[in-house]
Amino acid sequence: MSDAPIGDPSPVGNPSPVGDPSPVGDPVSQPQAPSPAPASNGDRRALMEVRHLQVLFPVKSGLIIDRTVAHVHAVDDVSFTLTEGETLGVVGESGCGKTTLIRTLVRLIDATGGQIRFRDRDITRASRRAMQPIRRDVQMVFQDPQASLNPRKRISQILATPLKLRGVPNDQVETESRRLLERVGMRAEHLSRFPHEFSGGQRQRIGIARALAVNPKLILLDEPVSALDVSIQAQVINLLDELQDDLGLSYVFVAHDLSVVRHVSDRIAVMYLGKMMELSPSEELYTKPIHPYTSALLAAIPIPDPKENRERTRTKVVGEVPSPIDPPVGCRFAGRCPRATDICREVEPQLTEYAGGHAAACHHPQNVTAQEIAAATRSPLSPLHSGEQMPTHTA
């Protein structure tokens, strides 16, 4: 995956009809010129475009008749573009909306607002019938391999369902299932077993085989390795890597473990309280985090050497994550941010694009020079209600 271009993946300047980066009709005027699209990925087509996606869960209360009293802002105005063959890592702490985000992408949860486009087709509100061909291209691997396999079905039955959906004739289902199992590094004899007869890693391989059964283009991975122990994690991740190389898959890889995501991803999106904080080429996120929240996350990665661990300076974050029912105005992170000023508490920061396809939503970015800020532009993917102030340089 390291060969994948890590340039700006936004389709601006792309010759394909996906050229308009915000097909929803972005009401925010764009005084800046569109961001310079690097030519490096001009041949890569956009696979999935997510624009201003919003998922609100109603909070109901009432004795007999439920009234909606508030909303949980699980995903609040998130936009990104996924190109073919790319792996997008999504990180953030528990409850930041990662899982809701990808469940919405496969329509397990309906979006409240915004748009999801898969290969130029709007699938945000597509009916079950209209979703049918898209379900063949977009698959999901779930977090808990134990819970995601029906305990009363043999592996052959679990794999047969998607194979039949793909239209594999009945007499070929078994050979095809064998091939799938061998593809994910298991033996064909395992077909007649039940899920409880396997270890966690094997179960997750079966989950991956089930996703592969329909020949998908995109696999959404919801913390696929967080339920496995470290050595098995490595195996599963290497398997995913291998499959991507062989089959040209795209991944959206959700995780809370930053070191796992680092190895997997071409680009990484950092989420906090339903908002996208930073979107960066994978290595650059670790070497040059722009958003203070990102550096706080990175500082939380333990270093094996205790001496080194003690000596490093960390961005310390105090306080608790605010309630997603009543999120703060302005920057969601402002209340806990060491760099926050008044503007952070009043104006929601725009998504600012820096050189090399690195974008961050912060008024006081770090690790960037005044020149870099001057060269930066407002991203067309900025949240709808964000301010238009360019970030200020602070040492």
Add this chain to the structure above:
Amino acid sequence: MSFSGSDIQAELAFAAQSAQGEEPPGEQPGIGPYRLAWRRLRRNRVAMVFGVIFILLVILCLLAPIYSQDVAHIGPNTGNLTGQIKVGGKLEYVLSLQGIPIGPTWDIHHYFLGADTNGRDVAVRLLYGGRSSLYIGVVAMLITMVLGTMLGIIAGYFRGWIDAVISRVNDLVWSYPAVLLGITLGTVLNVRGLWIFHSTTLLTTALVVGFVYIPYVVRPIRAQVLTLREREFVDAARQQGLGNIRIMFGEILPNVASTIIIFVPLMLANAILLEAALSFLGAGVQAPNSSWGTMIGAGLQVFPGAFHTVLAPGVMLVLAVMSVNIFGDGLRDALDPRSKAAI
């Protein structure tokens, strides 16, 4: 994105080794939950014995016409008010002058278990009555299980107003004691007739008994489905594009199957008992058909004098219900060893 660094390489090699070590030996196919349950059940000797007893009872009752025609040479409804039979060499009246029926002769050809107040052969009627009781029990149990399971799955799966409607109606039915509701429905339906059926059909009683017990199945199934529908394999199925019907009956139903199987013998026992109660009170099987319940009811008129007319069907009833219940307990232990729940 492959891992680099010698420590990770070593870890991978170790993991590969241990993964091979974990591999269960042999290539035999996986053992399903039902085969495991069957193995446990077979080891439970008490349950197996009572299961066999129940099966023997069923076979015996199915053989009723053969016994009636070829052995006893008397029909189940053939009365004999004035006749005499030979018992141990001397002639005795089937009905004494006081109207007390003759007791068991222990002669398999004539009034093996004695006569009833109409001079009918108790043994023959016992087998025919058993046929009615078991028929009603099985049909009622099927009605209860099929409707109860479907309503429970639908309510638990869809939640919302569908669940509210099903659950409230359920509570309404449950709020009446089963026997009282059965008597009311049974009396009304037997007097007025049920649509196309004649009022004397056994199906009327089966419908009443089956209906009364539906809530007992709906509730536990619904509760189980409520938790199952949140499991990720349901999301996985939905994500594959399966519709509600296929998810409910293809994915969720197999997971409540063991509960359903456990309910089958318990509901069968309950249905047989309720049928007996209703028939005893005259709200169930109607004359001239017989069932164990009607036989006990009729025998009660001559109870102290000819207690065999009450005892014989009573013993059969106890035997049938007890064997089903004990077998059902064993079945529950085999299918769900952790559960100690009873109905």
